[in-house]
Amino acid sequence: MKSIWSAWSKNQLDRLFSSILLTFCLVIILIVGTIVYELVSRSALAILHFGFHFLTGQVWDPVHQVFGALPFIYGTVVSSVIGVILASIVGIATAILLTQYGSWRWLDLISILVELLAAIPSVVYGLWGIFILAPWLRQSVEPILNRGLGFLPLFQGQGYGVGMLAAGIILAVMILPTITAVVRDVMQAVPNELKDGALALGATKQEMVSLAILPQAKRGILGAIMLALGRALGETMAVTMVIGNRPQIAASLFAPGYSMASVIANEFTEATSKLYESSLYEIGLVLFLLTVVFYSLARLLVWRIRLQMRVNA
């Protein structure tokens, strides 16, 4: 007896297969769609109640039902920017070393270590932040910064260890692998002819990097930074553990702050009123939009590099 399958033509099987694949793809679209829909519909109450003031309000008072998200937006943006600046410096330097100083035999080890950083769970970073980073900041770094650069508002006031600076440093360590790996790839994509061209003019290695590598890699580096920023904005656990969780806007980096992701994680279980819950949803929506913007920018930049590489190849 013939099996049922043999009655099917190959074409029909193929069509069946592709519709199965399509179904799985639809799951992804459905998930993203549902998330966006739920974020918007559930934050509708807060949007209608506070309007634009939600984004500019500095008071977060669940008892009196007043919710302003600015301290959280500020905390997220500032801690992320600190993280990105620190990680960019270390990451770009590492990438230059990894790609241009190929003869050094410890490079493979460095490469592996950097990628290992990405494998450490967020909560472990948080623990490290609380028990090692924060005391070190409180006892050594913050007093030194205060003495040396205390004339800047950024480094004034009492250092508690936990605060904006600690959050920024933790984020820097966490996004370092992203920046290093992407910048390394972008620099590797610079054609060898350009390196040779610079060297043949009598450029030193450092001159070669600034003459041939950096101008070519500029856009990719920017893409890497955006990608890392996107990651930093949404990072929750480690930041929650070291940022201090106080909804305030202070000029000093030593002062505690609060981030969007942290407030959602911390207060969701306590959100007893409808407005409170809706406000948390709106923070989620703002965070989502912010992240989408940076991810898209990064994608666009990296995508154009890929296109360039294909044209060159």
Added chain:
Amino acid sequence: MGKTVVAEHLSAFFGEHQILHDVSLEMQANQVTAIIGPSGCGKSTFIRCMNRLHETVARATMTGRVLLDDENVYEANSVWVRRTIGMVFQKPNPFPAMSIFDNVAAGLRLNGIRKKSVLAEQVERSLHMSALWDEVKDRLSAPSASLSGGQQQRLCIARALAIEPAVLLMDEPASALDPISTLRIEELIEEIKCQYTIVIVTHNLQQAARVADTTAFFLSGEIIEYGRTTDMFTTPSDKRTEDYVTGRFG
């Protein structure tokens, strides 16, 4: 003025793989020396050893000596060596983010020349030498990528000439170009050879016959034969050279 380049017992490696086997060759000052041979015979590696570019590649090593007049290139500062021995590559490689002017001025700026008048004068002189001046004089600030392939290659020649090297290495400088651009570059070689020592790697035998005073034939990392170009093409002494120049292989 050009300087004589002498390679003595040169062997070059990529990792374990030996590319050049004990090659010795003298490249006379103010003459054109052509290096011919089939693909993969080590021609490019050979001239990359002259200006110490070979050693910048990971796992690339070499033994032997290169003398520039009487100075041992491998005991000198590599940056100085590359400023004295200029190079033009197979694929035109202007810095794409830079203007035409800045490309030519790049080497001068590396040498610490900052004065605008000196830069402008030297850039114009170099572009004249590479026969590109008339085509670009009105758009020196245009990006180098706006030039055609042949123009880009002449731009690269101008860039190499701007720092006034004694030797100019050319690694198949015309292989990516159309016949007219090729002709211009050959004319250019003819014009500047009184001031430079020129070493040109080429796949094009007619080109070697046209421009070179001396020709060396490489095969599998060894020099098979070396002598006056006319002799090499009319009465080669080695059977393999004869086979190659008459088109029987390669």
